[in-house]
Amino acid sequence: MLDIKLIREKPEWVKERLSTRGEEYPVEKVVELDRRRREILKEVESLRHERKEKSSQIGRLFKEGKREEGQKLSAEVKKIGERLKELEVELREVEAALKQELLLLPNIPHESVPIGEDEKDNEVIKRWGEPREFNFQPKPHWEIGAELEILDFERAAKVTGSRFVVYKNEGALLERALINFMLDLHTKKHGYKEVLPPFIINEKALIGTAQLPKFKEELFKLEDWDYYLVPTAEVPLTNLHQDEILPEDALPLYYTAYTPCFRAEAGAHGRDTRGIVRQHQFNKVELVKIVVPEKSYEELESLLLDAEEVLQLLGLPYRVVLLCTGDLGFAAAKTYDIEVWAPGQNRFVEISSCSNCEDFQARRANIRYRPKEGGKPKFVHTLNGSGLAVGRTVMAILENYQQEDGSVIIPEVLRPYMGGLEVIKKKK
């Protein structure tokens, strides 16, 4: 959520900055609702004040036995109460409308974010690793997975439907090994606290991190419940401290969590229909940071490095992309995507997205801290990043480590997590 005071004071600037996202947002509407809210509020407050004074006067009059005077005044105050009731209804309506509009405004892009329309204007800022030279035609992971009997799409369709997969044999083991490897790296080396949150979350949390109200169609909702399947661990992790005032000493907070992620992929019909790149359910190890505002941009850089290190240790070539304004997510002020090389598809595939949301989510979720030097509580900055998407990591391992005979070599760092297994071979 944007600061209403900022919108009030610099509506033109806000509108212009938001328009760099490639869409026009009704900032004037917000300004007008805010103006009306204050107008009504002023009247409501002065009426309440009058009522308060006169009511206590009535109390005194009755105590002094001046019943008649008291009754007279009482009738008067009753009228104020009636007028107030009308105005309060109006105030509530305006406030609800204002809140609704505010919840639909995205975050303002950071000044360092390149202006652009869509992903073609993103900037590649870093490349790591050399794509391997193949002396045979590398296969896409869905072919490798089928041949090795570790990925089974047909049977997943039987028990559920399309965009689901069953991992089998070493495939299931590989997925599990990756989760443990990533969690170990982030907790032991990078200093994140491990959390295992609920995989079902409520509406308030989803509003807090801004999946709601705008992206409802992306979520799986439980029938007869105001609960949803978690689309990313960012939601439970960031909302852990909703409505809290943290002492500054407690910051920064680093959290990591493994969760499955459930996404309806409503707007993605026909995209990435083969393989495990785009599934309704996938595993992810998430990184979340809660920090003081002054530090959030350096924290974003180190968050990115924490995610990158997973790929480096796995020996998977990747590039880092700075998203342009038009490609930026709703809550983010700045985002780096990490894209892993997928030789079987001859393209880079997003495997992590690291964002600084500044105080956008903190306002929605009401997460504040009390500055050391004292004074008013301030909003924290929140950051999140995948560290990494596990299914896509399996994809990248299968494609990058495939051999001509159809087997796949296991990256060394994973072997201790797989009982020493060095290679996944075809079953005979």
Add this chain to the structure above:
RNA sequence: GGAGGAGUGGCCGAGUGGUCGAAGGCGCUCGCCUGCUAAGCGAGUGUGCGGGCUAAAACCCGCACCGCGGGUUCGAAUCCCGCCUCCUCCGCCA
């Protein structure tokens, strides 16, 4: 699923219709005192919103907030209704 109990400030806890944003205690901050520490003494110490002042603060005024949402009343932390959360007991269960 059944029965009962509880939700008040950073924490504990009093308050059952008016002068209660809320006693008291703890904690914290500042000052005094003091070889040091502790104790003692004094003062201060919630959040949000609106308005005034301001370069911006500080500050001042007002309104709201005693789990959440409604209602009754001239007036609600206090009465009524609904909901949420937590706890205890019983039952069931991985």
